[in-house]
Each structure stands twice: as structure tokens, then as C-alpha cells.
Amino acid sequence: MLAKRKLGTALALLAIFHATILFAGFLAPYSYQTQDRELPFAPPTRVHWVDASGKWHARPFVYRFADDRANPGEYVTDFSIRYPIHLFDIGAPYKFAALFSARVHLFGVADPGRIFLMGTDAYGRDQFSRFLFGGQLSLLAGLLAALLSVLMGTAIGGIAGFYGGWIDEILMRGGELFLALPWLYLLFAVRAALPLHVSETQVFLLLVAVIGMIGWARPARLVRNVVLSVKEGNSVVAARGFGASDLYLFRRHILPETYSVVFTQIALLIPQYVLAEVTLSFLGLGVGEPMPSWGSLLSSLQQYYVLSSYWWMFLPAILMIPLFLTYYAAAHAAQERLKSVTL
Amino acid sequence: MRYIGRRLIHATLLLLGVSFFSFALLQWAPGDFFDDLRLDPRVSAQTVEGLRSQSGLNRSLPVRYASWLESVVHGDFGFSLAYHGPVGPLIALRARNTLILTGTAMLMAWLVAVPLGIWTAVNRRGWISRVFGAATSTLLTIPELLLFLCLLLLAVRTGWFPAGGMRSANSGNADLSSEGRDLIVHVFLPALGLALVSLPVLMRHIRSAMIDVLDSPFLRAARGHGVGRTRLLFRYALPTAANSLIALWGFSVGGMLSGSLLAEIVLSWPGLGPLLIEATLSRDIYVVVSIVLLSAVFLVFGNLLADLLLFATDPRIRVD
Numbered sequence: 001m002l003a004k005r006k007l008g009t010a011l012a013l014l015a016i017f018h019a020t021i022l023f024a025g026f027l028a029p030y031s032y033q034t035q036d037r038e039l040p041f042a043p044p045t046r047v048h049w050v051d052a053s054g055k056w057h058a059r060p061f062v063y064r065f066a067d068d069r070a071n072p073g074e075y076v077t078d079f080s081i082r083y084p085i086h087l088f089d090i091g092a093p094y095k096f097a098a099l100f101s102a103r104v105h106l107f108g109v110a111d112p113g114r115i116f117l118m119g120t121d122a123y124g125r126d127q128f129s130r131f132l133f134g135g136q137l138s139l140l141a142g143l144l145a146a147l148l149s150v151l152m153g154t155a156i157g158g159i160a161g162f163y164g165g166w167i168d169e170i171l172m173r174g175g176e177l178f179l180a181l182p183w184l185y186l187l188f189a190v191r192a193a194l195p196l197h198v199s200e201t202q203v204f205l206l207l208v209a210v211i212g213m214i215g216w217a218r219p220a221r222l223v224r225n226v227v228l229s230v231k232e233g234n235s236v237v238a239a240r241g242f243g244a245s246d247l248y249l250f251r252r253h254i255l256p257e258t259y260s261v262v263f264t265q266i267a268l269l270i271p272q273y274v275l276a277e278v279t280l281s282f283l284g285l286g287v288g289e290p291m292p293s294w295g296s297l298l299s300s301l302q303q304y305y306v307l308s309s310y311w312w313m314f315l316p317a318i319l320m321i322p323l324f325l326t327y328y329a330a331a332h333a334a335q336e337r338l339k340s341v342t343l
Numbered sequence: 344m345r346y347i348g349r350r351l352i353h354a355t356l357l358l359l360g361v362s363f364f365s366f367a368l369l370q371w372a373p374g375d376f377f378d379d380l381r382l383d384p385r386v387s388a389q390t391v392e393g394l395r396s397q398s399g400l401n402r403s404l405p406v407r408y409a410s411w412l413e414s415v416v417h418g419d420f421g422f423s424l425a426y427h428g429p430v431g432p433l434i435a436l437r438a439r440n441t442l443i444l445t446g447t448a449m450l451m452a453w454l455v456a457v458p459l460g461i462w463t464a465v466n467r468r469g470w471i472s473r474v475f476g477a478a479t480s481t482l483l484t485i486p487e488l489l490l491f492l493c494l495l496l497l498a499v500r501t502g503w504f505p506a507g508g509m510r511s512a513n514s515g516n517a518d519l520s521s522e523g524r525d526l527i528v529h530v531f532l533p534a535l536g537l538a539l540v541s542l543p544v545l546m547r548h549i550r551s552a553m554i555d556v557l558d559s560p561f562l563r564a565a566r567g568h569g570v571g572r573t574r575l576l577f578r579y580a581l582p583t584a585a586n587s588l589i590a591l592w593g594f595s596v597g598g599m600l601s602g603s604l605l606a607e608i609v610l611s612w613p614g615l616g617p618l619l620i621e622a623t624l625s626r627d628i629y630v631v632v633s634i635v636l637l638s639a640v641f642l643v644f645g646n647l648l649a650d651l652l653l654f655a656t657d658p659r660i661r662v663d
Contacts, residue, residue: 177360184601185638188623189365189631275486279605282488283620301492302609308499317489325484 007337010330017323021135025094028129029108029115033290034092036114036124039065041310042075044119052079059084062115083113119312122300131316134292138281141208141293142274146266148212149273153219154255154262160220161227162250172224175217186214187276188285203287211276219265223258230257260338267331271324278320294320346660350650354643361639362632366408369628411629415636421629425622430633434615438637441614444607445599447530448537452595456542457588460549464557465576479543487540487602491609494536498610504532533603533610540602541595552587556580586657593649597642 020027047060061082068074089108096102109115118127160171178186187210230236236253244252274294280286281295282302289296297316300306306313411421419429426433463472498504505528556562557580565579607616615634622630654660 177357177364184604185619185635186365188604188619189368189635275488278486279488283608285620285623298488298492304499307492307496314489314492317486317492320486321484321489324486328484 004337007330007333010326010333013326014323014330017326018139021132021139023096024129024132024136025096025102026104027106028094028126028132029089029091029105030126030129031092031094032125032130032133032292034125034129036120038067039075039114039116039120039124040122041073041306042114042116042120042124043310044312045114045116046077047085047115048082051082057082057084061085062109062113064113081113083109083115085109085115118315119310121297121313122306127297127312127315130292130297131294131319134294134297134316137204137287137291138274138277138294141204141211141277142270142272144208145212145215145273145276146269148208149215149269150219150262150266152213152216153221153265154223154258156216157220157223158227158250158254158258161224162231162246162254164228168224172221175220178214178217179221184276184279187211187280200287200291207277207280207286211273215269215273219262219269222261222265226258226261227254230254260334264331264334264338267327267334271327274320274324346654347651350647354647357643358636358639362412362636363408365632365635366411367404369632411632415633420633420636423622423627423630425625425627425630430629433630434618434633434637437613437615437618440612441600441603441607441616442641443526444530444533444612444614445537445596445603447534448541448603449595449599451534451538452541452545453592455538456545456549460546461553461576461581463546464550464553467554475546479546482539483543487536487605488609490539491533491536491606494532495610498532505529530612533606533612536606536610537599537602540606541598544598545591545595548591549584549588552584552591553580555587556584559583582656586653589649589652589656593646596645600638600641 025031042065045062045065047062048057049060050056051061061084064078064081064083065075066078068076085107086109087107089105090103091105091108093101093103107115114126116126116128118131121127121130156171156175160168231254233253236249239249239253277286277293278295278298281293282299283295284299286293286295294316298313301313414421414429418431420431420434421429423430423433459475463475466472562575562579565575570579603614604616604619606612607614608620611617615637619631619634621627622634
């Protein structure tokens with residue numbers, strides 16, 4: 001019972017995380033390419049309730065940054081004008097859930113005030129908005145790649161386990177080839193094969209295909225083991241005796257048995273693949289600017305002065321951790337539940 | 344002997360497969376090294392074609408693969424288009440550096456993981472064990488990229504460690520011992536990062552392998568016969584668990600290599616990683632293929648070594 005509740009909690013949390021990323025356009029105050037060249041590397045904006053004279057306000061507000069005349073490149077807070085935060089503010093147009101055009105944002109401040117919850121990057125773009133939009137790309141890449149490799153793994157592992165013999169031998173030896181490679185090197189090799197200057201969608205799809213295709217071997221192995229143990233079971237033998245076709249047997253009796261393994265594998269692979277995409281974009285091999293991805297948000301940290309002076313540039317990497325933790329928890333709970341069912 | 348022979352043949356086939364696979368991928372890809380040259384209006388199309396045929400890029404896949412294999416046998420590993428020279432010497436130095444880094448990291452990780460893994464397996468219920476369990480789970484979820492970046496921040500902010508490179512600039516005519524010290528100072532940070540990445544995985548596996556052995560009937564019987572704690576652990580349990588530890592070591596080589604790629608790039612260690620990314624971006628295909636092949640060689644070699652060790656320690660393998 002406990003395992004079931006754990007799994008439910010993890011899945012609910014994951015749903016919340018994914019909804020946040022899906023509705024990035026609505027939740028983010030700016031679009032991912034809105035620049036404010038006056039404010040490069042501005043620190044996160046503080047939200048205030050109490051103004052400079054000690055007066056308390058019901059509606060939270062922010063102050064504007066101004067250039068520090070004494071230290072160039074630094075900012076001082078201009079306490080003279082308050083910019084109250086408005087809910088359902090009208091701002092930059094975006095696609096709501098990638099379908100409907102909209103201009104309403106959950107919150108925002110009137111010009112020339114700015115609200116940067118996670119600071120800004122070198123072009124004065126809001127890191128918070130870019131983090132939400134970047135998640136769309138990184139998470140979608142992870143999800144699609146995980147689905148692809150698990151689908152391939154299930155098909156190949158299922159066939160190998162079901163037919164056995166030389167088919168099994170060839171498929172599993174081929175899988176060993178993929179398991180034997182240090183995957184990051186292979187990813188590089190494949191990325192080297194892709195043209196550097198192609199459209200964003202193409203790069204994205206190619207990346208997903210590459211990441212997904214490298215990873216099929218492990219799920220294939222696990223699925224094969226399940227199929228091997230199931231196919232000698234009474235239900236399969238009986239159905240075969242009644243003249244069931246291979247396809248029917250596979251769909252009706254064998255495939256359902258692999259669901260739990262498949263689910264656990266997906267939950268484990270998604271964070272891994274998101275990280276793979278993050279790594280590639282970090283190194284400049286992913287989808288290029290101005291489209292943000294969690295990896296390209298971090299890539300400016302390769303410069304020492306960004307690394308040592310602007311701590312908020314680390315925030316995207318830190319915010320990824322809860323998501324990964326939840327995925328691992330979901331996989332763990334699913335596995336635990338699987339054990340309690342079989343016992 | 345037959346077992347070893349079979350493993351060797353298997354390894355060779357694997358390497359051939361890997362090299363052909365990466366070679367074919369690069370061949371099918373549109374574009375090549377001279378693409379940037381084509382965009383230059385001062386260079387005529389004939390010149391580019393001439394350069395292509397000179398470097399053999401216009402020949403068919405099997406021919407190129409065969410000639411590349413031949414040059415691998417000679418130790419050249421093909422011709423680097425960007426460096427105008429054979430790839431072999433170019434990557435030999437880098438490979439040595441990568442091996443220094445991964446070797447150090449492996450040593451660090453195993454020296455910590457084995458005692459801790461055994462200790463937490465023996466004292467399973469203690470609160471310290473639980474603290475270690477929580478610590479490893481946390482470490483497991485931190486992306487390696489973040490970990491390396493934090494180490495780099497540490498180096499840049501505090502100045503306790505050099506932020507990249509392998510040698511200090513002024514160590515040209517230093518004697519051997521100070522040169523060694525210099526190397527250790529430089530290798531410490533990337534190796535620490537790599538070791539921290541693999542530590543939680545290793546500790547978990549070692550712990551569960553030890554728990555499996557500690558719970559087995561023969562050990563309970565030995566305990567019942569009054570065998571002492573120390574003897575039980577080191578004479579009975581550890582040799583039995585050694586098998587899975589050796590296999591684990593063989594597997595961990597691959598993880599180490601993948602991790603070292605990123606660590607080398609982020610912490611600027613002059614190993615295979617920075618060269619690979621440079622070659623990837625300039626589409627210097629023989630360098631890319633050779634590095635992928637080399638990484639596979641390290642990996643296969645690690646697995647082979649683990650197999651041989653298992654062969655030596657486990658009599659059951661020698662029977663079949």
C-alpha cells in the first residue's frame with residue numbers, strides 16, 4: 001500500500017513539474033529572447049513588501065536596477081520608484097501550451113521596471129523565463145529519446161527473447177556493441193556526423209534520434225530476460241496449444257508482463273537523457289541560440305569571470321536536481337511495487 | 344586457455360564493429376572538412392576537389408575504411424586534416440593524459456568506496472550507515488556537470504588548485520620530484536570530480552555485494568561454528584565477494600571514460616576530451632574515429648583484464 005502511495009506522490013510531482021514547463025509562456029514574465037542590453041548580468045530581483053520608508057504594501061513590488069557610477073559593471077537599487085507586481089499582466093506574445101497564441105502572463109511589472117527572479121545573462125535576458133522555456137526543449141528531448149530507446153529496446157528484446165536461437169544471438173551481440181561503448185564518445189562521433197548548420201528542428205530531432213538509438217541495449221536486455229521467463233509459462237503454453245498466433249501471444253500474454261520493467265526503465269532513462277542533452281548543449285553541440293536549453297543556459301559558465309562572479313548562473317543546474325530526484329523516486333517506487341506484486 | 348582465446352576474439356570483433364560503425368556514420372553525413380573552404384570565394388571549386396582527392400575523401404567507404412585500418416596497423420591512425428599529420432602521435436600524448444586522470448580517479452574512488460562499502464554492509468543498521476546512504480543518494484542525483492563546475496569555481500575562487508592544465512608554466516627545468524608534485528597538484532581536482540561521480544555507484548554495488556555474501560547460509564554456518572568477526576569478514580566474506588567486485592571494476596572503466604570526457608573539457612585537462620570536441624566541430628573525421636576507437640579499446644581492455652582476473656580467482660570459470 002505504501003509503495004503505491006509513494007508512486008502516486010512521485011507521479012503527481014512529476015505532473016506538476018511538467019505542467020510548469022509546458023505552460024512556460026504563461027508563467028514566464030518575458031519571452032526567451034527579450035533582451036535588455038542595459039542590464040547584462042543583473043542579479044535576481046528582490047521582491048519587497050516594505051518600501052524604503054518602512055511602509056507596508058499589500059501588493060508586492062520591485063525596485064529598478066541602475067548603473068553603479070562608482071563601480072562600472074555593478075548595479076545599485078534605485079529606491080525612488082516602486083513597480084508593483086501585477087497578476088495576469090499583458091506582455092510578449094507566446095503560444096499557450098504550444099497551441100494558442102496569447103499575451104497574458106501570470107505576473108509582470110510595468111515598464112521600465114523589470115522582474116528577473118533568477119537574474120539575467122550577458123544580453124540581459126531573464127534567466128527565469130529562459131529556464132522555463134529551456135526546459136521545454138530539454139525535457140521534450142529527454143522524454144522522446146527515452147520513449148524511442150525503450151520502444152526499440154522492447155521490440156528488439158521481445159523478438160530476441162521470443163524467438164531465441166540465432167536471432168537472439170545476433171541481436172544481443174549487437175546490443176553488446178552499444179553497451180561496450182562509452183556512450184558520450186559515441187554521441188560525439190554521431191554529432192560530428194551531423195551538419196553543424198541545419199535548422200533547429202532538424203538538429204533537435206537528430207539529437208533525440210541519436211540519444212535514443214544509443215540507449216536501446218539496456219532495456220532490450222531486461223525485456224528479453226522477462227520474455228524468456230514468461231514464454232515458458234503455463235498461460236503462454238496453453239494459448240499456443242489453442243493455436244494462438246505469435247503476434248497474439250506476444251501482444252496478449254507477453255507484452256503485459258514487461259510493462260513494469262518498461263516503466264522503470266523509462267523513469268530511469270529520462271533524467272539520463274535530459275542530462276545527455278544538457279551536456280551536448282553545454283558544449284555547444286545542441287540546438288543553437290536563441291532557443292534556450294538547460295545546457296546552453298549553463299554554457300556561459302565556461303568563462304571564468306562568469307563562473308566566479310555571477311552565482312545565479314548556477315541556478316538552472318541546481319533547479320534540475322529536484323526533477324531528477326522525483327524521477328528516480330518514481331522508478332524506485334515502481335520497482336518496489338513490482339516486487340510486492342510478484343512476491 | 345580456450346576461454347582467454349575466445350575472449351580475445353570477441354574483443355577484436357567488438358572493436359572492428361565499433362570502428363566500422365563510427366566510420367560509416369561519418370561517411371554518410373553530409374558535408375566534410377573542406378566545407379568552410381568552399382564558402383571562401385578566393386578558393387576555386389577545382390582546388391577544393393583537388394584537396395579532397397589528395398586527402399582521399401572522395402574514395403568509397405570500404406576503400407577508405409580498409410586504408411584507415413592499414414594505417415591503424417602501422418600506428419598512424421589515419422591523417423589529421425586539421426593538424427596535417429598522422430593522428431597516432433597526436434592522440435598518443437592525449438591518451439596518456441586521459442589514462443593518468445582516469446587512473447588517479449579510479450584509485451581515489453576505489454580506496455574510499457571499498458572500505459566504506461564493506462563497513463556500511465557490516466554495520467547496516469547504524470545511523471552512520473544511514474547517513475552514508477543518504478549522502479550517496481544525494482551525490483547520485485547531482486548532475487556531473489554541476490559537480491565539475493562547482494570544483495572549477497572552487498579552484499578559481501580560492502586559488503588552492505590550478506584551474507586547468509597539467510603543468511605550471513614555469514616548471515620547464517624543474518627536477519623530477521617537483522615535476523611530479525606539480526602533476527599531482529594539477530591532476531587532483533579533475534580526478535576528485537571523476538571519483539565523486541563514480542563513488543556513489545561503486546559504494547552501492549560493493550555494499551549490496553557484501554550484504555549478499557554476509558547473508559548467505561555458509562557464512563551463517565561459519566558464524567555458528569564460532570569463527571571470529573575479523574576472520575569471518577576478511578577470510579570468508581571478502582574473497583567470496585571479490586568476484587562481483589572484479590566484474591564491477593571492469594564495468595566501471597566505461598563510466599570513468601565517459602565521465603572523464605566532460606571533466607577534461609570543463610576543468611581543461613589536456614586529455615582526449617578537448618581534442619575530441621575540437622575535432623568534432625572541425626569534422627576532422629580520422630581524429631574522431633580514432634578517439635572513439637581508442638576509448639573502446641580502453642574499455643574492452645578493462646573488461647578483458649577483469650575477465651582474466653576472474654579466471655584467476657574463480658575456479659568455476661576454469662571448469663567450463
